[in-house]
Amino acid sequence: MTDLKETPVPSTMRATVLIGHGGLDRLVYRDDVTTPSPGEREVLVRVGACGMNNTDINTRTGWYDTAVKTSLSEDLGLHGRDDDPASSWNQSSVTFPRIQGAAVVGSIIATGPEVDPTRVGQRVMVDPAVRDASLPKHAQISQYLGSERDGGFAEFVAVPDENAHVVDSHMSDAELATFPCSYDTAEEMLERAHLESGETIVITGAAGGVGTALIQLSLVRGARVVAIASPSKRERLLKLGAHEFVPRDVPDLQAAVEEKIGPRGAHVAADVVGGDMFDVLLKVLARAGRYATAGAIGGPETTIDLRDLIYKDLEMYGITNPTPETFARLVSLVQAGKLRPLLDASYPLAELAQAQAAMLKRTHVGKYVVTP
Template sequence: MSAVVLTGHGGLDKLVQRDDVPTPTPGFADVLVRVGACGLNNTDINTRSGWYDSVVETGVSEELGIHGRDDDAASSWNQGSVHFPRIQGAAVVGRVTAVGEGVDPARVGERVLVDPSVRDPDLPARAQLIEYLGSERDGGFAQYVVVPSVNAHAIESPLSDAELATFPCSYDTAEEMLARAALAKGETIVVTGAAGGVGTALIQLSLVRGARVVAIAGSAKESRLRELGAHDFIARETVDLQRAVEKVIGERGADVVADVVGGDMFDVLLKLLRRGGRYTTAGAIAGPTTRIDLRDLIYKDLEMYGITNPTAATFARLVDLVQAGLLQPLLENTFPLTELRRAQEQLLKRTHVGKYVVVP
């Protein structure tokens, strides 16, 4: 089959297009999916470039994303090792073409949305993630991919494969962030990185919950985020970000902050929360290291949640929301699989709103 193979940690040159990759065979309780489309996500670039390694203290700049690390220290999201060659791509949509032993043959032909998190249900709830598509096991930047049958969710939707591929990874992460923070109707949430895949997902999912959304993103993204439904918008370039947000939310503060930016913004975000507020995060595109004033955490009785492992129930809930037509796919552009390098270059420019998708 055709696939783009990651040959090691490093720059875009580590992504190699091949047409002689053996088509995988489904094992016990697995299904073989012919990939209709696969969305791009920051995790693809983070893994390739070596950003997950604990020695890295900066954000994923365009320079790092294109050229990667120049040393041998590199890890996956769980600080383990990625084995090469590896086919990346976490956000898969397609059709089941074969099943392994233990799977109902009637599944052949099903259109499926794939949960990228492979879990061990015998582990504690927040530690069940053992493999991630495109990291510890091969993913969807190929014509075919094998996944556990339980991860392949049958879906009925008028949306195209490319549109459906905008949801996995970003939206299940966002849904888990909001579920853990227990965002409720009538509450105010501040969303950072609001123009990206997770950010736009957070906006939509917060609106489904009936919350008031304050979006923080680059000034050029304001009109599109207001069209998406954000009630208020603050440009991230604002000199006094804290004062600008407080001006629109009032002295009481935000109930929830959903953050995928991190870096220098983190300390400000804790100050924006009301007493008893909740901070939830699943990314650090501006950098993983920051400062914290523990007085904000302690004397405001804040709750903090780190999200890597969306539960199986969260992904199932996402599928239900998509089928109900409650979520809008934000498909910025599609690329043929042969142009994956160019697609990642565009993703790194951060000029888009929503998602890029590749089609085999």
């Protein structure tokens, strides 16, 4: 391991550790966690900030388990489940203790074998997806930061060298930490759905991390944006650039969307809500429309009228595996100043549980981050 002499790596570090599936009480703040050492083709990153995402809460509560049929409610997020969940996002078991946190920004302070030691000192934004290139293109993620391997809710994290992307930006670490996980997921949704300039996209959950990312990235592509969210988010989303806003709790959501764009007026639907939203989105899509989903906070199970899928020649995409090219493109957009960080609040590492409780209230627009 190659260290900067002026910044020695301590043997222990501060971290908030997940000790098992369950409620917020399963998050334990410690100051005696062993500092990781970078392995072969890995680097050690001093964490400047780590963004919070729904996947952190999903993993903690065991929501990914197929036994769960409900939405990720505030009560479930606070207290966990009564039974014994066992699955992660890819239906494998999560081992404990585990340090969560997928959206890492910081600086490289040490390198492992077969890594150029001149990387020490570089400011980086970390791609949270650790891939196996021997697998199919859209199924390459074998580990994810904060799930199958330790993440960034700590002072230090070891990541593969290729996952640490140099970032040159005037933004703070906390601002940059709003981008990984949410924005690469959103960009992958738009890439797979082939969103083009002049097309209309309907976005659900538009005030959350992925939703606000979808708005900004759709605008970069020159699309017309229809945002669906709670009424209290209207002005902030219109200010962000959405062309139309539809309250999610109107009596007839389909009619409300069609009032804005006409029947079958959407070319793309980008959905992170699921549940009852799903059928409505298929109905507002035009012929040859494209539906992409990367979340189901409104419920994992729904109904479908296959006539919409068949007779409108729709395409449907499930998104879990953003490609390396997608993350690299995201970093380029950030450096070019084409994306605006939506940092709603920053919490110290010791207050991660309180931060998740606040996040579960769904009153924010954009992202929460944690700083060591």
